[in-house]
Amino acid sequence: MENLEEKKSLNFIEQIIEEDLKEGLSADQLKFRFPPEPNGYLHIGHAKAFGLNFGLGEKYNAPVVLRFDDTNPSKEEQEYVDAIKYDLSWMGLKWAEERYSSDYFQQLYDWAVLLIKKGKAYVDSQSSEDMAEQKGTPTKPGRNSPYRDRTVEENLDLFNKMKQGEFKEGEHILRAKIDMTHVNMLMRDPIMYRVMHKAHHRTGNNWCIYPMYDWAHGESDYIEQISHSLCSLEFEPHRELYDWFLDQVYDQNTRPKQREFSRLNLNYTVMSKRKLMQLVEENLVGGWDDPRMPTISGLRRRGYTPASIHKFIVTAGVSKREQVIDVALLESCIRADLNKSTTRIMAVLDPLKLVITNYPEGETEIVMADNNPEDENAGQREMIFSREIYIEKADFIEECPSKVFKLGIGKEVRLKHGYIIKGEEVVRDAAGNIIEVKCSYDKKSKSGSGSEESQRKVKGTLHWVSASHHVTAQVNVYDRLFTVEAPDENKEVDFKTLINPASLTVLNDCKIELALKDAKPQERYQFQRLGYFCVDDDSTSEQLIFNRTATLKDFWAKKN
RNA sequence: UGUCCCAUGGUGUAAUGGUAACACUCCGGUUUUUGGUACCGUCAUUCAAGGUUCGAAUCCUUGUGGGACAACCA
Numbered sequence: 001m002e003n004l005e006e007k008k009s010l011n012f013i014e015q016i017i018e019e020d021l022k023e024g025l026s027a028d029q030l031k032f033r034f035p036p037e038p039n040g041y042l043h044i045g046h047a048k049a050f051g052l053n054f055g056l057g058e059k060y061n062a063p064v065v066l067r068f069d070d071t072n073p074s075k076e077e078q079e080y081v082d083a084i085k086y087d088l089s090w091m092g093l094k095w096a097e098e099r100y101s102s103d104y105f106q107q108l109y110d111w112a113v114l115l116i117k118k119g120k121a122y123v124d125s126q127s128s129e130d131m132a133e134q135k136g137t138p139t140k141p142g143r144n145s146p147y148r149d150r151t152v153e154e155n156l157d158l159f160n161k162m163k164q165g166e167f168k169e170g171e172h173i174l175r176a177k178i179d180m181t182h183v184n185m186l187m188r189d190p191i192m193y194r195v196m197h198k199a200h201h202r203t204g205n206n207w208c209i210y211p212m213y214d215w216a217h218g219e220s221d222y223i224e225q226i227s228h229s230l231c232s233l234e235f236e237p238h239r240e241l242y243d244w245f246l247d248q249v250y251d252q253n254t255r256p257k258q259r260e261f262s263r264l265n266l267n268y269t270v271m272s273k274r275k276l277m278q279l280v281e282e283n284l285v286g287g288w289d290d291p292r293m294p295t296i297s298g299l300r301r302r303g304y305t306p307a308s309i310h311k312f313i314v315t316a317g318v319s320k321r322e323q324v325i326d327v328a329l330l331e332s333c334i335r336a337d338l339n340k341s342t343t344r345i346m347a348v349l350d351p352l353k354l355v356i357t358n359y360p361e362g363e364t365e366i367v368m369a370d371n372n373p374e375d376e377n378a379g380q381r382e383m384i385f386s387r388e389i390y391i392e393k394a395d396f397i398e399e400c401p402s403k404v405f406k407l408g409i410g411k412e413v414r415l416k417h418g419y420i421i422k423g424e425e426v427v428r429d430a431a432g433n434i435i436e437v438k439c440s441y442d443k444k445s446k447s448g449s450g451s452e453e454s455q456r457k458v459k460g461t462l463h464w465v466s467a468s469h470h471v472t473a474q475v476n477v478y479d480r481l482f483t484v485e486a487p488d489e490n491k492e493v494d495f496k497t498l499i500n501p502a503s504l505t506v507l508n509d510c511k512i513e514l515a516l517k518d519a520k521p522q523e524r525y526q527f528q529r530l531g532y533f534c535v536d537d538d539s540t541s542e543q544l545i546f547n548r549t550a551t552l553k554d555f556w557a558k559k560n
Numbered sequence: 561u562g563u564c565c566c567a568u569g570g571u572g573u574a575a576u577g578g579u580a581a582c583a584c585u586c587c588g589g590u591u592u593u594u595g596g597u598a599c600c601g602u603c604a605u606u607c608a609a610g611g612u613u614c615g616a617a618u619c620c621u622u623g624u625g626g627g628a629c630a631a632c633c634a
Contacts, residue, residue, distance in 0.1 A: 009574055037634050072633060128632055137630055139562045173632055183563050185630055194632035213634050236565060237629055260565085262627095267571085315583060317573040319566090322627065326571050329584050339597060374597065405595055414593055447593065454593090461593045529594045556595040 011318040013052065013230060016259060017060070025227065029254050030062035033226045034088075034095070035217070037069045038080035038201075040273035041288040042087045042296045044309070044330070048264040051313040052230060054093045063096030065224050070102050071216045073200040081201070083288070087296040091306045097224070101216050102202045104223055108211050109163065111219060111249050112174060112192060116155045120248060121192060122148055123158040125172050134180070135188055141181035142188045148177065162195055165208045169195045176215075178244065186241045190214055218242040219249060221256035229258045233320065236260045264316055265324045268480040269294045270488050270495055284499060285481075289537075291547050292481040292503050302478065303524050303534030303549030305341075308334040327480065331550050338524060338532045338549070343371045346383065346416070346463045347527040347546075348511040349475055351390035353436045353467060356421060358443075359387040364466070368448060369417045381515055385418050388467035390511045395462050396437055398426060405460030405556075407437070413460040416528065420445040420458055463528040470511040473544035476536065477505040512544065519544060526552075 010018065021027060032053040036046065057064035066088065070076045088095070115121035124131065124147045136142035150158075162172050174193040182188055192215040197208050221229045229242075235258070242258045265271055270279075271294060279285045279293070288295050291302035299309060312333040316325050346369070364386045372378035391407065400408025400423075407413040409423040419441045427436035444453040481503050487495040516525070518541060524534045531552050536545040551557075 009576095011573090015576085035634095039634080069634065075633075131632085132630070135630055137562095140630090142630085170632065185563095188630085191632055196632080210632095212632075217634085233565075234628060235634090237563085262566085315572080319573070321566060321572090323572060326585065329572075332584055335596090344594075344596095370593095373592095373594085416593060418593095458593085460595085463594075526594085526596085529596075531596095552594075552596045554595065559595095 012320070013056070013228070013259060013261060013318055014059075016257075017056070017228060020227075020257070025254075027060060027062075029225075030056075030060045030227045031065070031225055031254075032056050032062060032228060032230070033065040033067050033221065033224060035067045035069045035101075035220075035231075036084050037072075037075075038077065038084060039072075039075040040080060040277060041083050043271060043273075043276065044266060044294045044296070044299065044312075045264050045271045047091075047296065047309055047313050048261075048316065048318070049230070049232070050088065050091070050093065051310060052261070052318055054095075055314075056228070057096075062227075064093075065097045065099055065226065066095035067099040067101065067220060067224070069213070069217065069220075070100050070200070070202065071211050071213065073196060073198040073210065076201060078201045083297065087300075090300060091296070091309065099220075099224060100202055101211075101220050102200060104216070104220055105203060105207055105211070107223060108216060108219055109209075112211075112215070113156065113159070115176065115192075115248055116159060116174075117152060118248070119152060119177065121155070121174055121176050122150050123155050123162070123172050124148075124175050124189075125158075128170065135185065136180070138185060142185075144180050145175075145189065148189070159193075162193065162209050163207075165197070167195055169197060171195065174209075176245070184237055184240050186214070186237055187244070190241060214238055214241050215245060218245050218256065218258070221258075222246060222249065222253070225254045226256045227254055229256045231258060231260055232263045233260045233322075260320070261318050262320050262322050264313070265322070266294060266327055266330065267324055267485040268327050268482050268487075270482070272488070275488065275495060278496070282496070284496060291476070291478050300522075301534075301537055302547055303338075303532060304334050305337050305524075308337040311337070324486070334532065334550050335553070338526065340374050341372075342524050342526040342532060343378065344369070344373070344528050345516060345525045346465050346513040347473075347475075347516075347530065347533070348390045348392055348463065348465050349477075349507050349527075349530065350393045351509065351511050352393040352396055352434070354389050354391055354421070354464070355436060355438050356387050356389070356441045357424065357438050358440045361387060363387065364469070367417045367446070383417060383513060383515075384466045384469040385415075386466045386468060389415070389464045390467055390470070391415075391462050391464050395460075396423070396434070398434070402459060407439075407460070407462065412458045413462055414445075414447075414458050415464045416461045417447050418464065419443075419447070420453070420456065463530075465511045465513050467511075469514055471514060471517045471544060473510045473512045473516075473546060475507045475510045475533065475546045475548065477507060477548045479503050479505075510546075512546075516544070517541070524549065 034050045034053045134143045175189045178187045180188045193209045196210050239258050289297035289301045366382045367385045368380045396407045400411045412422045414420050421439045421441045425438040426434050429435045444451050482498050483500045487498045519535045521535045521537045532549040533546040536547050539545040
């Protein structure tokens with residue numbers, strides 16, 4: 001009843017929309033679009049764009065068009081279309097229409113003919129070198145092409161022949177006739193069409209002329225009646241041309257408005273499609289979906305949830321400043337999500353055998369483990385405790401200082417959900433390596449028994465798994481892909497030389513609690529005290545494979 | 561030797577002329593059968609200098625710093 005709704009601050013795009021609404025744009029005219037080029041996989045940088053557009057669609061209850069910007073058949077493929085759609089669906093996004101710039105090739109052609117007739121476009125027949133030379137520089141005006149004043153009839157004829165395939169690539173192009181001395185270089189008679197004798201993934205061989213971005217994009221927005229066309233900052237100078245092209249065909253329908261926001265960058269990774277493509281093609285990673293990649297598919301395989309990615313981009317915000325966001329924010333988003341939702345599991349990645357000498361041989365017992373202390377409805381599960389168990393090698397230090405939360409000779413520690421044990425003796429192999437530790441246990445200290453002994457305070461609680469009741473699995477331990485914050489900062493240094501050699505460590509003898517023996521790909525768990533892990537897509541019941549999504553926060557590890 | 565965009569703690573984002581807030585990071589502390597979680601605390605007179613105003617992060621001017629602009633790419 002009362003309007004107690006807090007005033008949430010609007011980002012600058014939302015402010016523009018609110019203003020447009022105030023000035024007469026009706027709410028049912030609002031329409032947005034997400035226009036990926038199908039020449040690569042979606043990455044976390046794109047997430048900002050689709051998050052913004054679909055977010056606005058949701059906020060204003062307006063349709064969002066998924067439009068593939070497929071005007072360049074030499075780079076674009078169906079594989080990418082499929083991957084992009086899969087990623088967006090996985091993110092839970094629903095588009096009102098699925099469109100392709102190539103759907104509009106005929107309309108775009110007809111409009112181009114109209115421009116020729118109006119004397120606003122002409123066919124140029126020079127080499128690209130000559131044209132580039134005439135174009136001038138940002139500080140020097142350009143010069144007119146010798147073909148600039150061809151007659152309308154000649155232009156119409158030539159353009160038609162371009163379309164009919166009578167020319168080779170590069171022989172002729174269609175240009176808008178604007179102003180070769182314009183201060184904005186994009187306005188110096190920009191190219192509208194080039195000849196390309198290439199099959200297109202949708203239109204096949206129907207066309208051998210293809211429209212350029214500037215010509216196709218704004219007009220596509222207009223055809224679809226997009227109200228706000230949001231793109232990244234580097235398109236800012238294109239706006240003037242966007243508006244000029246729109247002026248040529250505008251007929252009182254909703255006029256799209258281009259506005260620009262900054263791209264999202266992440267530290268310790270690279271974000272350009274070209275560089276990501278290099279990593280894939282040179283086999284420096286396992287593919288576009290390698291869990292170290294900042295792609296949506298990589299994050300998915302790494303164990304990130306759609307909710308965590310969404311939270312991340314919302315937290316990052318929208319502005320016009322070049323942002324380099326700390327991966328720590330991404331990690332904090334996935335931890336926050338997984339902390340609430342994942343079942344806690346005992347997993348020993350680097351096993352050390354422990355023999356509890358005063359525990360009866362051949363005997364086992366069941367202990368109860370909480371599934372998730374953050375979720376009171378998560379319940380409990382059974383674990384088997386026995387005389388021989390594994391703990392993490394790093395959790396045993398022969399002479400362990402009392403303030404360190406680990407097992408040592410003569411030092412007590414608690415086995416989570418089990419008993420309090422004390423280190424008694426180390427067993428070494430011929431080379432002197434510790435291969436086993438003999439311990440004793442306090443029979444009365446069983447967790448959950450309520451006994452006085454069970455409630456003793458001991459420095460340290462370890463995770464463990466029974467030596468004869470577990471599954472052996474492979475665990476891929478991932479770390480950041482690059483050793484430096486900005487791998488592509490220095491143009492003298494090849495970013496590929498900065499790859500973190502420890503970005504992937506494969507562990508093959510990991511002992512996992514029996515509860516996970518039938519774990520399926522994409523399932524996520526917290527391995528107690530270690531971090532969050534998910535089942536890899538290649539995992540089978542014969543060979544379980546887990547990927548480390550993120551570590552737990554660990555102040556102790558940081559200090560050491 | 562131009563035009564345009566940007567400038568708030570380590571990183572982001574807010575404050576829309578009324579006295580700098582939130583998240584992450586960092587560092588300290590409390591609780592804890594995860595060195596997790598939760599909770600508490602520390603960290604900026606807003607790039608600079610002028611101006612307008614009772615009052616400026618916010619408006620104006622000039623600097624300074626960063627970015628964009630010359631692909632038959634998008």
